[in-house]
Amino acid sequence: DAGITQSPRHKVTETGTPVTLRCHQTENHRYMYWYRQDPGHGLRLIHYSYGVKDTDKGEVSDGYSVSRSKTEDFLLTLESATSSQTSVYFCAISGQGQGTGELFFGEGSRLTVL
Amino acid sequence: GDSVTQMEGPVTLSEEAFLTINCTYTATGYPSLFWYVQYPGEGLQLLLKATKADDKGSNKGFEATYRKETTSFHLEKGSVQVSDSAVYFCALSDQSGGGADGLTFGKGTHLIIQP
Numbered sequence: 022d023a024g025i026t027q028s029p030r031h032k033v034t035e036t037g038t039p040v041t042l043r044c045h046q047t048e049n050h051r052y053m054y055w056y057r058q059d060p061g062h063g064l065r066l067i068h069y070s071y072g073v074k075d076t077d078k079g080e081v082s083d084g085y086s087v088s089r090s091k092t093e094d095f096l097l098t099l100e101s102a103t104s105s106q107t108s109v110y111f112c113a114i115s116g117q118g119q120g121t122g123e124l125f126f127g128e129g130s131r132l133t134v135l
Numbered sequence: 136g137d138s139v140t141q142m143e144g145p146v147t148l149s150e151e152a153f154l155t156i157n158c159t160y161t162a163t164g165y166p167s168l169f170w171y172v173q174y175p176g177e178g179l180q181l182l183l184k185a186t187k188a189d190d191k192g193s194n195k196g197f198e199a200t201y202r203k204e205t206t207s208f209h210l211e212k213g214s215v216q217v218s219d220s221a222v223y224f225c226a227l228s229d230q231s232g233g234g235a236d237g238l239t240f241g242k243g244t245h246l247i248i249q250p
Contacts, residue, residue, distance in 0.1 A: 122228025
């Protein structure tokens with residue numbers, strides 16, 4: 022299994038509070054991603070990173086920010102959580118070395134915003 | 136933009152039945168194609184992949200063939216087991232842009248296998 026750890030795995034918070042989810046990898050992969058999974062929508066890309074301090078927006082980036090100060094860590098921040106951000110969040114990594122774009126996923130972080 | 140369409144289900148089958156989950160795609164470049172599986176409470180795991188037209192990916196009795204002429208990548212298994220119950224995602228990676236922006240996923244197909 023790819024060495025990807027997400028924390029926290031479960032979190033309940035209230036509307037308007039800030040939340041930070043952490044993804045930590047031990048694979049030294051260059052590319053890291055944050056997806057959210059919702060019923061009827063599958064997985065949608067929030068933000069991704071192609072190197073330290075290099076990030077870009079995905080399909081559903083509004084209300085989210087990210088940071089990557091080290092190769093191994095990719096943080097997802099909700100500055101002011103809303104109920105629409107209740108979801109399961111998955112971090113993924115890719116080395117791109119094989120040129121196929123295959124991703125390896127963490128086990129997910131379930132966030133509930135009340 | 137790129138997109139993936141798959142049947143959402145739930146798809147309910149009896150054990151040992153034949154399985155087909157349809158997947159079609161739209162892409163501007165020459166994508167690689169994937170099937171991922173998600174068991175309850177877990178993250179996604181790669182099931183199989185194909186990187187060019189006419190390639191067949193296979194794993195754990197599952198197969199899918201990259202059909203460029205029909206833009207399809209249907210998942211098949213000859214005899215399903217209860218342990219195959221999961222959500223299956225079809226996905227593509229459009230390599231024309233370097234592939235750095237991740238995979239585009241279908242909405243997932245919930246498969247339920249009854250004993």
